[in-house]
Amino acid sequence: xxxxxxxxxxxxxxxxxxxxxxxxxxxxxxxxxxxxxxxxxxxxxxxxxxxxxxxxxxxxxxxxxxxxxxxxxxxxxxxxxxxxxxxxxxxxxxxxxxxxxxxxxxxxxxxxxxxxxxxxxxxxxxxxxxxxxxxxxxxxxxxxxxxxxxxxxxxxxxxxxxxxxxxxxxxxxxxxxxxxxxxxxxxxxxxxxxxxxxxxxxxxxxxxxxxxxxxxxxxxxxxxxxxxxxxxxxxxxxxxxxxxxxxxxxxxxxxxxxxxxxxxxxxxxxxxxxxxxxxxxxxxxxxxxxxxxxxxxxxxxxxxxxxxxxxxxxxxxxxxxxxxxxxxxxxxxxxxxxxxxxxxxxxxxxxxxxxxxxxxxxxxxxxxxxxxxxxxxxxxxxxxxxxxxxxxxxxxxxxxxxxxxxxxxxxxxxxxxxxxxxxxxxxxxxxxxxxxxxxxxxxxxxxxx
Numbered sequence: 001x002x003x004x005x006x007x008x009x010x011x012x013x014x015x016x017x018x019x020x021x022x023x024x025x026x027x028x029x030x031x032x033x034x035x036x037x038x039x040x041x042x043x044x045x046x047x048x049x050x051x052x053x054x055x056x057x058x059x060x061x062x063x064x065x066x067x068x069x070x071x072x073x074x075x076x077x078x079x080x081x082x083x084x085x086x087x088x089x090x091x092x093x094x095x096x097x098x099x100x101x102x103x104x105x106x107x108x109x110x111x112x113x114x115x116x117x118x119x120x121x122x123x124x125x126x127x128x129x130x131x132x133x134x135x136x137x138x139x140x141x142x143x144x145x146x147x148x149x150x151x152x153x154x155x156x157x158x159x160x161x162x163x164x165x166x167x168x169x170x171x172x173x174x175x176x177x178x179x180x181x182x183x184x185x186x187x188x189x190x191x192x193x194x195x196x197x198x199x200x201x202x203x204x205x206x207x208x209x210x211x212x213x214x215x216x217x218x219x220x221x222x223x224x225x226x227x228x229x230x231x232x233x234x235x236x237x238x239x240x241x242x243x244x245x246x247x248x249x250x251x252x253x254x255x256x257x258x259x260x261x262x263x264x265x266x267x268x269x270x271x272x273x274x275x276x277x278x279x280x281x282x283x284x285x286x287x288x289x290x291x292x293x294x295x296x297x298x299x300x301x302x303x304x305x306x307x308x309x310x311x312x313x314x315x316x317x318x319x320x321x322x323x324x325x326x327x328x329x330x331x332x333x334x335x336x337x338x339x340x341x342x343x344x345x346x347x348x349x350x351x352x353x354x355x356x357x358x359x360x361x362x363x364x365x366x367x368x369x370x371x372x373x374x375x376x377x378x379x380x381x382x383x384x385x386x387x388x389x390x391x392x393x394x395x396x397x398x399x400x401x402x403x404x405x406x407x408x409x410x411x412x413x414x415x416x417x418x419x420x421x422x423x424x425x426x427x428x429x430x431x432x433x434x435x436x437x438x439x440x441x442x443x444x445x446x447x448x449x
Contacts (some may be wrong), residue, residue: 013028014029015028015379016028018390022194022218023195023196024197025197025199025383028200028207029201029202029375030207035104035105036373037103037104038373039100039101039115040100040198040199041197042097042099042197042200042380042384043191044096046096048165053073054183055167056172059092059169060132060186060433062097063132064132065099065122068123070121070180072117077117080110081110085103085104086102086104089101095314098380099119100373101120102372105369108203108213113216116216118366120216121223127183133176133177133179135169137173139170147259148322153373154251154423158245160242163241163397164239182411189224192448198384199214200376202372213397226426238382241313241315243418244264247421248437248438250425250428251442252426252427252428254427255426257325258330258426260321260325260422261423262421264318264415265317265414265421266414268313268315268317269312269314271312273371275317275402276406279357280359281309281310282360283344283349284312285308286357289356290306290308292323292340303333304324305324306323307321307322318421330424330433330437334437344415345412346408348407362396366396
């Protein structure tokens, strides 16, 4: 048998947080005994910071930094990480972009050198730019073949209107086709600078070794970037979000199922009610034992997939429920959601039910704490939204502090203060369903295809 990796839970966490004079934030958590090392460089810019014309540029840029630097080809970048068994990847979100590497702890310096090179010296070769544009257009076409993903994008647009939070992370076919290499370089130089970045490292490495490996990124002025003054650090401004729009929309498409998206507006990530909201979302649709899964799938057999999710931003958020069902069962599904939500607003959830959800969440978090990548990501998100790192033990303590009265108070605040934002994406409703729900059919998305 191989060596057993010990959990970090119950031990004193060794987290060091430093903000350099350039504004670059560095968060290192030492995980004794871990062979795996996870490094993430997080840029506080995403879809939300794009103009209409730039729609999709953050995601495009995420692709392009891997396409070559002044001293490395795209193949060199990949090969240097893979030859030590590592993995290099990235993802784009609404409010940030992350570039991350998983390697053995011994390869910290190599991984940081590669990340530093692509973020400081990417060349954005014209041929690579043209080629990657075709790849992203194929990615857009692939999403178009996934009704659930398309429904999610449309729902965001209907909820937020023309606000950037309503746009697809990938952009549109037109915005991607019209994007110029000069636009990409300008966006890169504007946003990819030390005061807008976080380096998060988790693994069995010392903070001193991490800081030494950051020699290139520690420079106050980066190539092609505006000069910064000492201590400069700020999150780039983003337009304030509108309230989530209420409504029941129906997009008619010849899909096998009707895809139901249900959402309400919630407070920001740093809200004092965030922990209660996490519990509420998990109680409603956080797994196979959740009340909606049990009621809609197990007892009524109305849907195969049922789940809820909590999406939180720096100044807003949503609690969403998704399910796929026969078009004739949508009304019944909506009624069941309303019943369970109203129960939470009206009655006190039992201590037994609350404890079950609470222990499930704590268990998942404690299991995640045995993953260097999960620790790295959690620490970075805390730094982005809270400007400090919360140990998993503290989060578990906060979960333990939530009472049934807290759940009811937050449910009343969230579910009764504003209406629902509901989208059905699928076949046309029957006359009976139409009369019952009175949906709006947005002309922008056309008629049944």
